[in-house]
Amino acid sequence: MLKNLEKLRKERSVTLVDMADLLHVRYQTISDKISGTSDFKFNEAVLIQKQFFPEFDLIYLFSNENSSEKQPA
Incomplete structure (x- = not known):
């Protein structure tokens, strides 16, 4: 699971449909x-x-690990 993403x-009310669009x-593809x-x-x-999420870097967003530190880009 991509916990940070x-x-x-x-938190930002970005829906799966928003990402899918x-x-x-x-939207099921995004969920998967x-x-x-x-x-x-x-x-x-x-x-x-x-x-x-332009202020976050890709490694933080798409990491499989849950990181408590926010990593701005």
């Missing part, structure tokens, strides 16, 4: 990727970071 997504995929069932492609991760 999921936590920030909920950005990437032109189904956040949960770890499948992986984000690099270009998808970059789009999400730039659109919704």
Whole structure:
């Protein structure tokens, strides 16, 4: 599970549909990727970071580990 991404997504009220619309995929696809069932492609991760979380770096957002430190980009 991408815990940092999921936590920030909920804090900022970014829906799975918002992310799905950005990437032109189904919301279930986003759910599967956040949960770890499948992986984000690099270009998808970059789009999400730039659109919704520009102050955070990719490593922090897409880490499988839960980090208590916020890592601004």
